[in-house]
Amino acid sequence: MSTRPENANESCVGPNSTEAGNATSCEGCPNQQICKTAPKGPDPAxxxxxxxxxxxxxxxxxLSGKGGVGKSTFTTNLSFALSLDEKVNVGLMDVDICGPSLPRMTGLDGEQIxxxxxxxSPVYVTDNLSVMSIGFMLQNPDEAIIWRxxxxxxxxxxxxxxxxWGELDFLIVDTPPGTSDEHLSVVQYLKESGIDGAVVITTPQEVSLxxxxxxxNFCKKVGVPILGVxxxxxxxxxxxxxxxxxxFFPDSGGAEKMAKEMEVPFLGSIPIDRRIATSSDLGESFLDQYPNSIAYNSYMHVIAEIKKNLG
Known part of the structure; x- marks a missing residue:
């Protein structure tokens, strides 16, 4: 499986090649210096x-190419939903290094590793739901993380x-927006153990789509199966x-049309409900608190589709 950058040309030697950053095809690539100075060959880790x-x-x-689409909120509620069955063990890993929000959303603010x-040891929300985030490592939650x-x-x-992590049925990885270092790293490190699929989050408007x-396209290039949008x-x-x-009016047809055009599954739509934001701020499970809401039904439909596509 290749983990070369999305904007690399077809003759890219790949970041793990001994010629990475020095090959003729590397000239003019914006990632040339990164590949040139990075360790070569398979990572011993x-x-x-x-x-x-x-x-x-x-x-x-x-995943989501766009920030502010509710990716972490969806991640949290997916994890809460999967862990409703006490026999199912769920781990939640936050690799949004500069904007870790999962400790607050899971009610674990102030906890430490x-x-x-x-x-x-991950921090436990319940006996069968655990979380790991850089947010647990910060002395001041308002501290800016300025890392290369x-x-x-x-x-x-x-x-x-x-x-x-111990024995888990699911490990859910919440990523930052984009297709950059963090995404390439996760794919590279997980390629041998296997990634079962990606869920891509968007909002209806074209600027997000x-x-x-x-x-x-990133998922397709690096070989990550897409469970759906x-x-x-x-x-x-x-x-x-x-x-x-x-x-957010879907001027170009919304996510369902886009998914059809790109030949990936469409998992469903989730409406705005102010109680979703309130639950996230309080670190509570929206699905536990409001089982009679329209948004609850939408979430459960999407989660059922994810399970079905996972086989």
Whole structure:
């Protein structure tokens, strides 16, 4: 599986080649210096990561080319939903290094990572839902994380190599927007243990869809199966009358049309419900709190589609 940059030309030798950054085809590539100075050849940590993750049945990436589409909110509610069954063990890994929001969304603000002989221990929401995030490592939650790519990649590697997840049915990986260092690192480190699929989050308007198309093409180029696309914030549900009004109008046909054009599954739409944001701020499960809402039904439909596509 290739992990070359999305904008690389067809003769790209790939970042793991001994000629990376020095080959003729590297001239003019914006990533030339990164590839030139990066370690060459297979990363010796990959076999260790593969062994560490051998007790995890399914690994799912949550992606979006656009920020602000509710990706972390969806990730949190997906994890809460999967863990409703007490027999299902779920791990949630936050690789949004500069904007870690999962500690707050899961009600774990102020918690810290503990280490033992078996490695770092994730922080537990419930007995069968655990979380790992750089947010647990910050003394001040308002502290800016100003890191270059290699340091970000090093932490992602450490999360995969050193965290003692135990036996999991699902590992859900929340990623930052885009198709940059963090995404390439996750794909590279997980390639031997296997990625079961990616869920791509978007909103209905074209300004979001144009970035999400890039994310879908990224998945296709690096060999990550696409479980499907979710259209988030597809409409506003009035809390009094339960009627739905379109806020972000899908001028170009929305996510369903885009998914059809790009030949990937469309998982469904989730409306705006102010209680989703409130639940996230309070670190509560929206699905536990509001099982009679329209958004609850939408979430459960999407999650059922994800399970079906996972086989």
């Amino acid at each position: 990959i076999p260790i990561i593969t062994q560490r993750l051998s007790t995890i049945k399914k690994k799912i990436l949550i 503990h280490s033992s002989n078996s490695g770092w 790519g290699p340091k970000k990649n090093g932490l992602i590697k450490q999360f995969l190599k050193d965290v003692d 144009q970035d999400v198309r890039k994310e879908i 979710v259209e988030n914030m597809s409409g506003f549900v009035c809390p009094k009358c339960n009627k739905e009004t379109l806020i």
